[in-house]
Amino acid sequence: MEGPRSPESHEWTRLVDFLNANLRQNEQWPITSEYPTALTANNIHNMSIITEDEKIIAHAVLKTLIVKTPHAVFKVGAIGSVITHPEHRQKGYSRKNIEKCIELAQKQECDLVILWTDQFDFYRKMGFELAGFDYNYLLEKSEPVKNNQLRFVSGNNVDPEALQRLYSQHTVHAVRSTEDFRQFLKIPNTHLFTAWNQNNQLLAYAAEGKGADLTNYVHEWAGQVDVLMDLFRYIRNQKNETLTVMVPSHSQNMRRHLEQGATLAHQGFLGMLKIVNTDALLAKIKKAFRAEGFDKIVLEKQESHFVFGFGTDLYTLEHESDLVQLLFGPMNINSLSFVSDDTRYKLSALLPMPLWVWGWDSI
Incomplete structure (x- = not known):
C-alpha cells in the first residue's frame, strides 16, 4: 500500500477510470464532466489517492473556495469524491485520504472544510459536525x-x-x-x-x-x-x-x-463542517465584530476548550463541534439561557454568520 499522496500526472487517466468505475458506472458521461473545476488535471495537487501494486484503490479530492460574506471572507475547502474500491474497504483508507485533504487545506490556509454526506457518525470521528443552514x-x-x-x-x-x-x-x-x-x-x-x-x-x-x-x-x-x-x-x-x-x-x-x-x-444543514485553522477563523470573526462596534468580543481557544463572551462575561465550550455550530448555526445564541442578556444581544449581532456554497460549487 502506498499513500495517501497526490497522483502523478501519468496516473490521471487511470484515476478517472477508477472514479468512473466506482462512482458513475451507470452513467453515460465521465464524472469529471460533473465536477469540472474539482476533478480536473489542474487540481491534481489537491487529490489524494492510495495505491496497491500500482492500482488506485482509494481517492478523495479537495477544492478550495473563497467565500465572500457581508462581514468576512472565508477560505473553505470542499471535500468530495471519497471512494474506496469494494475489495479494500474497512481498512481506514478513506479516513487516510480525508486526513490528507484536511492537511492540504491547512497548508493552503483554509479556515474550514466542508463535505456533504449521510454518514454522519463516520465523519464526526474526524471532527466534522453538521452545521449551517439549508x-x-x-x-x-x-x-x-x-x-x-x-x-x-x-x-x-x-x-x-x-x-x-x-x-x-x-x-x-x-x-x-x-x-x-x-x-x-x-x-x-x-x-x-x-x-x-x-x-x-x-x-x-x-x-x-x-x-x-x-x-x-x-x-x-x-x-x-x-x-x-x-x-x-x-x-x-x-x-x-x-x-x-x-x-x-x-x-x-x-x-x-x-x-x-x-x-x-x-x-x-449546509453540510458537515470542520474548523482547520482555528486562530485565523476566530480572528476574522472578531475583526467583523469590531467593524460593527463590538471590540470586546471574546472568541479564543484555550488548551482543550473554547472561550466566548463579551468583556469579562465569559463562557466555555468543551467541543469544537459546539463552536462551529455557534459560529455558523444552527445553534442560536439567544437560546442559550446560561448566557447573560447583554452578551446574547451583542453576539447575536453577527452570530450565526451566514455561510453558503451554491450548487455548482458543491462537490
Missing part, C-alpha cells in the same frame, strides 16, 4: 406566471459573463471566474432557465439538476426575487413535476416569497 421549499402546484412582460428561455446557451454579473450580486457567494461558469454550463443534466425583459436583458437565472444529482432541485439561482418567483413557476409548469428550491438562511426576502406559495419541505 432550506428546501417544495413547489407542488402549477401556478400561472404573474408578469406577462417576461420572456422565459430553457437552455444553456447563455453568456457566462451575464450569469456571473447576476451571481456576484449575492451577499454570500464563492468567487468564480467567467471560465468557471462556462464549464458549469457543460455539466450533464444541468438545465438552465432564464428570464429576460423586453429589451433582452437577463433578469434572473435558475439551475436545476447536476449530473447524477439534484434532479428537480433548483440548487442555484440569482436575480430579482419577484422575477425569480415567476421563473420558478415557469420551471414547475414546464417540468410538470414537483420542484424543490434550495435557499440559504440569509436569503430572507426569497424565503418570505416562497413561504406564501410553497411548502417548507426541510430545514436542514
Whole structure:
C-alpha cells in the first residue's frame, strides 16, 4: 500500500477510470464532466489517492473556495469524491485520504472544510459536525406566471459573463471566474432557465439538476426575487413535476416569497463542517465584530476548550463541534439561557454568520 499522496500526472487517466468505475458506472458521461473545476488535471495537487501494486484503490479530492460574506471572507475547502474500491474497504483508507485533504487545506490556509454526506457518525470521528443552514421549499402546484412582460428561455446557451454579473450580486457567494461558469454550463443534466425583459436583458437565472444529482432541485439561482418567483413557476409548469428550491438562511426576502406559495419541505444543514485553522477563523470573526462596534468580543481557544463572551462575561465550550455550530448555526445564541442578556444581544449581532456554497460549487 502506498499513500495517501497526490497522483502523478501519468496516473490521471487511470484515476478517472477508477472514479468512473466506482462512482458513475451507470452513467453515460465521465464524472469529471460533473465536477469540472474539482476533478480536473489542474487540481491534481489537491487529490489524494492510495495505491496497491500500482492500482488506485482509494481517492478523495479537495477544492478550495473563497467565500465572500457581508462581514468576512472565508477560505473553505470542499471535500468530495471519497471512494474506496469494494475489495479494500474497512481498512481506514478513506479516513487516510480525508486526513490528507484536511492537511492540504491547512497548508493552503483554509479556515474550514466542508463535505456533504449521510454518514454522519463516520465523519464526526474526524471532527466534522453538521452545521449551517439549508432550506428546501417544495413547489407542488402549477401556478400561472404573474408578469406577462417576461420572456422565459430553457437552455444553456447563455453568456457566462451575464450569469456571473447576476451571481456576484449575492451577499454570500464563492468567487468564480467567467471560465468557471462556462464549464458549469457543460455539466450533464444541468438545465438552465432564464428570464429576460423586453429589451433582452437577463433578469434572473435558475439551475436545476447536476449530473447524477439534484434532479428537480433548483440548487442555484440569482436575480430579482419577484422575477425569480415567476421563473420558478415557469420551471414547475414546464417540468410538470414537483420542484424543490434550495435557499440559504440569509436569503430572507426569497424565503418570505416562497413561504406564501410553497411548502417548507426541510430545514436542514449546509453540510458537515470542520474548523482547520482555528486562530485565523476566530480572528476574522472578531475583526467583523469590531467593524460593527463590538471590540470586546471574546472568541479564543484555550488548551482543550473554547472561550466566548463579551468583556469579562465569559463562557466555555468543551467541543469544537459546539463552536462551529455557534459560529455558523444552527445553534442560536439567544437560546442559550446560561448566557447573560447583554452578551446574547451583542453576539447575536453577527452570530450565526451566514455561510453558503451554491450548487455548482458543491462537490
